[in-house]
Amino acid sequence: MSASPVENTAWDGEGMLNAFVHAAATLRSRVDEVNALNVFPVPDGDTGSNMLATVQAAITEAEAVPAAERSVPRIAAALSFGALMGARGNSGVILSQVFRGMGEAVAASHEVGGAELVSGFEKGCKAAFAAVAVPVEGTMLTVIRDASEAAAKAAKGNGELEHVLSAAVFEAAASVERTPSLLAVLRRAGVVDAGGRGIEILLRGALSSLRGEDLPKSNGLPADLN
């Protein structure tokens, strides 16, 4: 994957796709950890795999966009459509809604800087909450909302993309640790929310892309999840 010409300050379409690739690779390297946390709503141990499959479907759709056409709106639309078509499990459906909202937020943007990331978080969060009748606190929805609010707060002081994304990652991690205090089933099982941890890991992966870090090594998953 080639480096974005605006790496570290803003993402162009290629940079945004690269961030998703890093996010997926980071989640892939820790997917067993996320699966092991899955006790809610159905304890079938597949939250990490479902999130990874959904993100991978988004990436596959975006990678089919010709290199010359990889603008932010085009890549965002492809990521959104790919996630919608490839959503797997509850966590995947939620992710598809977040990506849809994010895509709508940058539909007219040439690049994604701190302000666009905040707008993307806000619209993604709004879309995710719009599709649930009674949101349950202590789930990945809570983590998404907390990360979104932290990004908006950070952007008021410093609108740099890395600063805003770092704030979102930091708060996502803190929010994940709070999930057992909000959801009794997690507390009883002695775990944090699996989907929330998945969100934190995806954001960490996006941040590692922004910082030009290497892709994490695979954990040996089958080819369809690599």
Next chain:
Amino acid sequence: MDDRQIGRIVRAAARSVYGVAAVEGEGILARLGGLVGVAGGVSVSDAGRLAVSVNIRVAPKVPAAQVATNVADAVRYQVQRDTGRTIEDLTVTVEGILLPPPAPPPASLMPPPLPPSEGGV
């Protein structure tokens, strides 16, 4: 546990799934059933083998097929957990999309407010 109790478990399980906007059947009787607290949109038959059908409406713009699959997983799991019974025949039907109510017209299209009353009734 009777059919009605199982129906309530099914209904609660389906309603808890992300992307499900409503659990309801077609027709006025099914919807009235939902309003008064019985398991509208859910049918349970327990003549030897446990058969369940559940009708849902999904939120706009969610992947309906995946939401329906998630409903099936949640219903099977919660019925097994709460009753010890295994559902042998499960049907999830997506009745449609529950659209939000239309937005009010812009203020420019609204009639001007009436002048304040100057007495009288």
